[in-house]
Amino acid sequence: MRTVKEYVFPIVMLLVFETIAVTLWLTKDNIFYLFNFSFIGCSIALGIFLYIRKNKHARRLVQLLVGTYMLVYLGLICGENMQIEGFWYYLFTGVFEATTIHYAVAKIFGPLLFGRGWCGYACWTAMVLDFLPYKVPQQPRKKLGWIRYLTFAVSLIFVAALFLAHVGNIEKIMFWAFIIGNIVYYAAGIILALLFKDNRAFCKYICPVTVFLKPMSYYSLLRIKCDHEKCVSCGKCRRICPMNVDVTDNARSRTNGTECILSMECVKGCPKEALS
Numbered sequence: 633m634r635t636v637k638e639y640v641f642p643i644v645m646l647l648v649f650e651t652i653a654v655t656l657w658l659t660k661d662n663i664f665y666l667f668n669f670s671f672i673g674c675s676i677a678l679g680i681f682l683y684i685r686k687n688k689h690a691r692r693l694v695q696l697l698v699g700t701y702m703l704v705y706l707g708l709i710c711g712e713n714m715q716i717e718g719f720w721y722y723l724f725t726g727v728f729e730a731t732t733i734h735y736a737v738a739k740i741f742g743p744l745l746f747g748r749g750w751c752g753y754a755c756w757t758a759m760v761l762d763f764l765p766y767k768v769p770q771q772p773r774k775k776l777g778w779i780r781y782l783t784f785a786v787s788l789i790f791v792a793a794l795f796l797a798h799v800g801n802i803e804k805i806m807f808w809a810f811i812i813g814n815i816v817y818y819a820a821g822i823i824l825a826l827l828f829k830d831n832r833a834f835c836k837y838i839c840p841v842t843v844f845l846k847p848m849s850y851y852s853l854l855r856i857k858c859d860h861e862k863c864v865s866c867g868k869c870r871r872i873c874p875m876n877v878d879v880t881d882n883a884r885s886r887t888n889g890t891e892c893i894l895s896m897e898c899v900k901g902c903p904k905e906a907l908s
């Protein structure tokens with residue numbers, strides 16, 4: 633029989649998101665924030681609840697709920713560019729609205745609390761890539777992580793150039809940049825996954841958002857830890873990790889430590905229940 637204590641975590645996550653929802657609703661006088669963060673908070677809390685109930689589709693369900701909501705509703709219907717170029721655009725215009733708030737919560741300050749939970753449970757790019765067949769990487773990790781700095785710089789230069797050249801109607805350009813950017817991301821993500829036999833190759837080498845996510849998640853409060861009393865060094869956790877994290881090492885500087893997307897595959901797969 634499960635105790636109430638086991639359900640504290642989903643309740644805490646729900647409360648965190650509800651606090652953000654109500655605070656932004658009242659301070660910004662915009663009910664959209666109440667709906668937006670309540671939906672995301674409820675989806676995440678439901679996913680954690682189902683995970684505790686040992687439902688094997690829990691993570692994918694949250695990913696599909698939040699990812700589809702952001703891509704289809706916020707991106708395509710509301711015309712909000714939630715990609716990195718949208719973040720630069722709103723930052724340059726000095727508007728602290730949906731995209732800048734989204735980046736602050738999910739990708740810049742949030743990772744101090746929940747690491748790269750965004751990458752495991754909400755990202756609409758990975759939502760599609762995770763349908764591909766290589767959930768466990770079939771090839772060793774490549775030394776291509778430098779590409780992310782290039783894509784990061786290109787996104788910043790692209791938006792800065794629009795402002796410096798005084799191009800008109802940048803908002804419309806941002807909408808099309810969102811559509812085209814997503815098509816390019818999906819195409820690159822699928823090609824790389826098939827080429828490297830690794831669903832998350834795009835995340836490991838190309839994604840510009842990781843320039844924010846990696847350093848912030850280094851300090852994450854939420855981390856998978858290994859109980860060395862129980863661990864028998866079988867190596868299974870490292871073999872099945874989609875992000876090549878050496879989770880048996882408890883140090884923050886562990887190999888690929890800032891790549892952990894909290895997928896919980898290692899926790900579920902450990903034969904000795906040494907990870908939590």
Ligand code: SF4
Pocket residue numbers: 750751752755756757758834835836839840841842
């Ligand atoms: S690394 Fe980038 S593409 Fe991959 S899940 Fe995270 S934000 Fe999405």
Ligand code: SF4
Pocket residue numbers: 858862863864865866867868869870880901902903904905906907
């Ligand atoms: S799977 Fe479990 S027992 Fe095996 S190395 Fe990893 S933590 Fe240790």
Ligand code: SF4
Pocket residue numbers: 856872873874875876877879891892893894895896897898899
């Ligand atoms: S398998 Fe474990 S270490 Fe690897 S990404 Fe998932 S939670 Fe993190």
